Amino acid sequence: MLIKNAHIISDTEYTADIQITDDKITAIGQQLAARSEETVIDATGATVVPGLIDVHVHFREPGFTAKETIKTGAQAAAHGGFTTVVAMSNLKPVPDTVATLTPVLAKNHSDAKITVRQFAPITHDLHSDQIVDMPALLAAGALGFSNDGVGVQDADTMYQAMKQAAKLKAPIVAHIEDASLMHGGVINAGPVAEKLNLPGIINQTESSQLARDLDLAEATGVHYHACHVSTRQSVALIREAKKRGVHVTAEVSPHHLLLDENNIPGDNPMFKMNPPLRSRADHLALLEGLQDGTLDMIATDHAPHTAEEKSGSFKTAAFGIVGSETAFPLLYTKLVKSKMFTLKQLIAKMSTVPAKKFGLPGGHISVGGPADLTILDLDTTYTIDPADWFSKGKNSPFIGEKVQGQALYTISRGRIAYQKGGQA
Numbered sequence: 001m002l003i004k005n006a007h008i009i010s011d012t013e014y015t016a017d018i019q020i021t022d023d024k025i026t027a028i029g030q031q032l033a034a035r036s037e038e039t040v041i042d043a044t045g046a047t048v049v050p051g052l053i054d055v056h057v058h059f060r061e062p063g064f065t066a067k068e069t070i071k072t073g074a075q076a077a078a079h080g081g082f083t084t085v086v087a088m089s090n091l092k093p094v095p096d097t098v099a100t101l102t103p104v105l106a107k108n109h110s111d112a113k114i115t116v117r118q119f120a121p122i123t124h125d126l127h128s129d130q131i132v133d134m135p136a137l138l139a140a141g142a143l144g145f146s147n148d149g150v151g152v153q154d155a156d157t158m159y160q161a162m163k164q165a166a167k168l169k170a171p172i173v174a175h176i177e178d179a180s181l182m183h184g185g186v187i188n189a190g191p192v193a194e195k196l197n198l199p200g201i202i203n204q205t206e207s208s209q210l211a212r213d214l215d216l217a218e219a220t221g222v223h224y225h226a227c228h229v230s231t232r233q234s235v236a237l238i239r240e241a242k243k244r245g246v247h248v249t250a251e252v253s254p255h256h257l258l259l260d261e262n263n264i265p266g267d268n269p270m271f272k273m274n275p276p277l278r279s280r281a282d283h284l285a286l287l288e289g290l291q292d293g294t295l296d297m298i299a300t301d302h303a304p305h306t307a308e309e310k311s312g313s314f315k316t317a318a319f320g321i322v323g324s325e326t327a328f329p330l331l332y333t334k335l336v337k338s339k340m341f342t343l344k345q346l347i348a349k350m351s352t353v354p355a356k357k358f359g360l361p362g363g364h365i366s367v368g369g370p371a372d373l374t375i376l377d378l379d380t381t382y383t384i385d386p387a388d389w390f391s392k393g394k395n396s397p398f399i400g401e402k403v404q405g406q407a408l409y410t411i412s413r414g415r416i417a418y419q420k421g422g423q424a
Contacts, residue, residue, distance in 0.1 A: 001039045006048040010365040020371040023414040027268020051083025051372030053354040056299035063092025068304040069204035074112030075390035076324040078418035086114040092150040096124045113417035119146040120122035129157040151177035173225040181205040186314045188276040192261040197323040207233035208317030212242045226250040232285035239294040244386035251299040266324035269317030270397045278422040297354045371414035
């Protein structure tokens with residue numbers, strides 16, 4: 001493949017041609033000649049960036065394929081410009097043994113045109129205190145360990161898991177939630193919850209367990225990754241832990257960067273997510289934490305549900321929204337076009353940093369590097385419409401938003417995984 005006239009934004013910004021052989025970038029230069037029978041893409045007017053990387057998606061297969069499948073989830077990710085994603089383990093059966101993990105890994109490979117890596121759970125069945133056979137699951141192909149969707153409630157279970165993971169140099173990826181503080185909450189505790197007469201979730205549901213985990217991570221030396229950080233208290237705790245040298249990384253989701261509880265238009269379950277949309281002060285703290293590096297990366301927490309599961313009220317609907325197909329255009333439009341972030345900073349948070357922190361392919365455009373690239377149209381304005389999506393899930397509060405920044409091509413491992421106007 002030869003990409004001509006590419007305006008490249010990676011470690012630096014320049015215009016050149018990119019030549020790909022098999023799954024590697026083999027040349028970057030001016031006026032490269034096309035080889036015989038080579039696919040040529042003219043990128044004039046477009047922007048080429050390292051393929052986007054998302055370390056937090058839910059593909060729902062096996063067990064919940066009415067919501068999503070590995071194929072549709074990967075198609076959605078490719079449509080959104082992602083070349084590598086990491087899927088969570090809240091499946092049925094939970095992939096907590098080599099026997100249950102292996103078929104998931106095989107399907108991730110066979111059904112996806114992008115790279116799909118997989119987290120195994122920290123404990124058997126997610127809800128137990130019995131730690132999985134970490135060495136065996138890593139050897140089978142797991143990237144690390146996460147009970148996402150369920151916080152590890154017992155401190156000693158988390159401590160023992162961290163000690164094992166530290167020895168194996170594997171990350172512990174934490175859904176941070178003290179269940180004893182949930183009290184049936186469905187929305188952020190505050191004036192909006194009171195106005196709508198809905199049970200609230202206090203910030204300390206997240207931050208108190210995070211404080212515990214950071215202390216344990218410091219004691220064990222594990223790579224501890226905080227999922228979907230949502231509160232100002234959590235940002236402060238992570239900032240201080242990093243100053244102490246704790247090996248902590250953290251992600252923030254697009255919806256927490258772009259919305260707060262004041263954007264919730266009544267009892268509309270499309271705005272129901274866990275953790276919930278927090279206060280304006282929390283929202284601003286997340287933006288500051290992303291700018292100063294306290295929050296390392298952006299991850300979508302793509303969480304598809306059926307229309308029935310997301311209908312009705314906050315009290316009855318499922319937590320979660322989709323994000324794979326809307327993340328980059330929303331963030332580009334709201335954060336880059338407003339000059340809050342540069343495009344290079346956004347690409348770092350959505351590609352370079354997650355690649356580095358999790359040892360994933362890509363994150364840079366360089367000769368000899370993987371041919372994981374996203375070609376973007378940054379100028380055309382369009383309306384977010386779920387009819388255009390590949391995901392089975394249509395649950396999003398951003399439907400109808402006008403945005404810029406759509407993928408024209410997503411190239412994963414040297415092959416076209418998505419082409420605008422074609423199939424993913």
